[in-house]
Amino acid sequence: xxxxxxxxxxxxxxxxxxxxxxxxxxxxxxxxxxxxxxxxxxxxxxxxxxxxxxxxxxxxxxxxxxxxxxxxxxxxxxxxxxxxxxxxxxxxxxxxxxxxxxxxxxxxxxxxxxxxxxxxxxxxxxxxxxxxxxxxxxxxxxxxxxxxxxxxxxxxxxxxxxxxxxxxxxxxxxxxxxxxxxxxxxxxxxxxxxxxxxxxxxxxxxxxxxxxxxxxxxxxxxxxxxxxxxxxxxxxxxxxxxxxxxxxxxxxxxxxxxxxxxxxxxxxxxxxxxxxxxxxxxxxxxxxxxxxxxxxxxxxxxxxxxxxxxxxxxxxxxxxxxxxxxxxxxxxxxxxxxxxxxxxxxxxxxxxxxxxxxxxxxxxxxxxxxxxxxxxxxxxxx
Numbered sequence: 219x220x221x222x223x224x225x226x227x228x229x230x231x232x233x234x235x236x237x238x239x240x241x242x243x244x245x246x247x248x249x250x251x252x253x254x255x256x257x258x259x260x261x262x263x264x265x266x267x268x269x270x271x272x273x274x275x276x277x278x279x280x281x282x283x284x285x286x287x288x289x290x291x292x293x294x295x296x297x298x299x300x301x302x303x304x305x306x307x308x309x310x311x312x313x314x315x316x317x318x319x320x321x322x323x324x325x326x327x328x329x330x331x332x333x334x335x336x337x338x339x340x341x342x343x344x345x346x347x348x349x350x351x352x353x354x355x356x357x358x359x360x361x362x363x364x365x366x367x368x369x370x371x372x373x374x375x376x377x378x379x380x381x382x383x384x385x386x387x388x389x390x391x392x393x394x395x396x397x398x399x400x401x402x403x404x405x406x407x408x409x410x411x412x413x414x415x416x417x418x419x420x421x422x423x424x425x426x427x428x429x430x431x432x433x434x435x436x437x438x439x440x441x442x443x444x445x446x447x448x449x450x451x452x453x454x455x456x457x458x459x460x461x462x463x464x465x466x467x468x469x470x471x472x473x474x475x476x477x478x479x480x481x482x483x484x485x486x487x488x489x490x491x492x493x494x495x496x497x498x499x500x501x502x503x504x505x506x507x508x509x510x511x512x513x514x515x516x517x518x519x520x521x522x523x524x525x526x527x528x529x530x531x532x533x534x535x536x537x538x539x540x541x542x543x544x545x546x547x548x549x550x551x552x553x554x555x556x557x558x559x560x561x562x563x564x565x566x567x568x569x570x571x572x573x574x575x576x577x578x579x580x581x582x583x584x585x586x587x588x589x590x591x592x593x594x595x596x597x598x599x600x
Contacts, residue, residue: 225324227292229332232282238267241284244291245318246508249374256368256500257508262469266355273461274351277302281336282316285325293319293326297333298351299340303456312337312600314347315355318375319382326382338600345598346391348373352456353449354466358394358570358593359383366398366590367500369531369567373593388596392453394570396591397582401530401558401566405551406584412548420544422490424553425481430471433479439463441481441492448536453572453595473522477560478530480553482537482546491537493550497521498529498567527561532568535581547581 232241242263249255265271267282278300285293298313314333319325334345349357356373361380368374416422427433433441442463449455458466471479474496482491502521506514537546558566570593571578 225328226287227325227328228286229283229328230286232284237284238264238282240291241282241294241316244284244294245316248318248320249376252374253504254364254366254368255374255504256370256372257503258370259503259510260508261510263508266351271465272351273459273465274300276459276461277456278351279340280351281333283329283332285319285329287325292322293329295319295329295333297336298349299337299342300351300456302459303352303454306456307454310341310343311346311597312340312342312344313349313351314345315350315357317348319379321376321378323382323385327386330386334600343600345388345596345600346454347596348375349454349595352458352462353452353454357454358595361393361592361594363396363591367498367529367567370499370503371531371533372396372570383596386598388598390594391597392595393573394593395573395579395589396570396593397568397587398590399566399568399582400586401563402555402585403559405555408584409548409552409555412545413552416545416549420541420546421485422482422541422546422549424549425483425487425489426476426553427479427481428476430467430474433471433476433481434467437481437489439467441489442466444489444492444538445534445536447538448542452575475522477557478554480550482541482549484541490541491535491546491550493532493535493547493554495530495532495534495554495566497524497527497561498531500529525561528564530558530561530563530566532566534569535578542577551581 232238242260246257269275278298281297283295284291294316295314296316298315300313304311319329337345348359358373359379360373360375364377442458446457474494478495480493481489484490499518499521502517505517510518535547535550568582
C-alpha cells in the first residue's frame with residue numbers, strides 16, 4: 219500500500235525486479251555529470267538485494283522504498299535490521315542506507331519516516347545510518363571532501379544532504395576520516411629497521427601469491443578470520459558467516475592485482491595480517507555508468523590491468539589482535555612501496571578510518587599526506 223502525505227509525495231515499497239532496477243538507476247542518475255561520484259557496478263548492486271546472491275541477507279531483514287512526486291522518482295532508501303550485528307552489540311538498531319534524494323527536505327523526511335515506522339514494527343528503538351547490511355557496504359555520510367574522487371568502495375553524497383540530516387534531529391554517533399597519501403619513492407629507513415626487528419623478534423614473514431586460486435588452495439578463507447578478529451571491536455562490525463567469506467572472496471579477489479596483496483604469516487604459516495588495494499576504477503565506472511555491457515568491461519579491464527597507475531585505493535589493512543602493537547603494518551607498507559614506484563602511483567587513497575582509531579591513523583602520518591575527507595554515521599532514538 220503506497221504511503222502518501224500532504225506534500226504530494228508517495229512512498230512505495232520496491233517489490234519487483236523492474237522496480238529494483240529503477241531503484242538502482244535512480245542512485246546513478248542523481249549524480250549524472252558529477253566528476254567525483256563513482257557509480258556502482260550495476261548488476262552487483264542489483265544482486266546485493268537478492269537473497270540467493272548476497273549471504274548478508276541471511277542475517278538481515280530489509281525493506282526498500284522509493285519516493286515519487288507527479289509519478290517521477292525523487293528519492294530512495296533501504297531500511298535494515300541486521301540481527302547478527304544487533305545481537306553482537308546488544309542493540310536494537312534499524313539501519314538505513316542507499317539513501318538518496320533530491321534537495322527537498324519533505325522528500326527526505328517522508329522516506330526516513332517510512333523506515334522509522336518499519337523499524338518500530340520490528341521492535342527497534344533507534345535509527346542508524348547511512349550504513350549498509352555489513353561493513354563491506356557503503357557507509358558514512360560525506361561531510362568533507364566533496365571535490366575529491368570517490369573510490370568504488372566509498373559512499374559519495376551531495377553537500378546538501380548534511381543539512382537535512384541535522385534538521386531531522388539525527389546526531390553524530392561515529393566519524394571516519396580518510397587520507398590522500400603521496401607514496402615515497404622507496405621505503406624509509408625507519409620502516410626498514412622496524413621490519414627487520416619484527417621479522418627477528420616475532421618470526422614473521424611476508425607471503426606473496428600469484429592469484430586467488432593459489433591463495434585459496436594454500437590458506438582457504440583464513441585471511442577473513444584475520445579481518446574478523448581485527449575488526450570485531452570496530453563500529454557496528456558484524457562477524458562474517460562462512461558463506462559471506464566465500465561470497466566476498468569470489469566477488470573481489472579474482473579482479474585484484476596480486477602485486478598489491480600482502481599477507482604476513484608466523485612460523486606456523488598462519489596468516490596474521492592482511493593488506494590489499496587496487497588501482498582506482500572510478501573513472502572507468504563513470505565512463506560506462508556502472509554498466510559493463512556492451513563496452514563497459516573494456517574500460518574496467520583497462521584500469522585493472524594498467525601498467526601505469528596514477529590513483530590507487532588502499533582497501534584493507536588488518537592485523538590479528540595478538541600481533542597488534544608490534545609494528546606489523548610496517549611489513550605490509552614495506553612490501554607495497556616498491557610496487558607504488560613500479561606502477562608510477564601518484565596518489566594513494568586510504569580506506570575510511572574511525573577518528574579515534576589512533577593506531578591505524580598513525581600508520582600513515584609519517585608520509586606526505588592530507589586529511590581530505592570526513593564522513594559520519596548518525597543515530598536517533600525512535
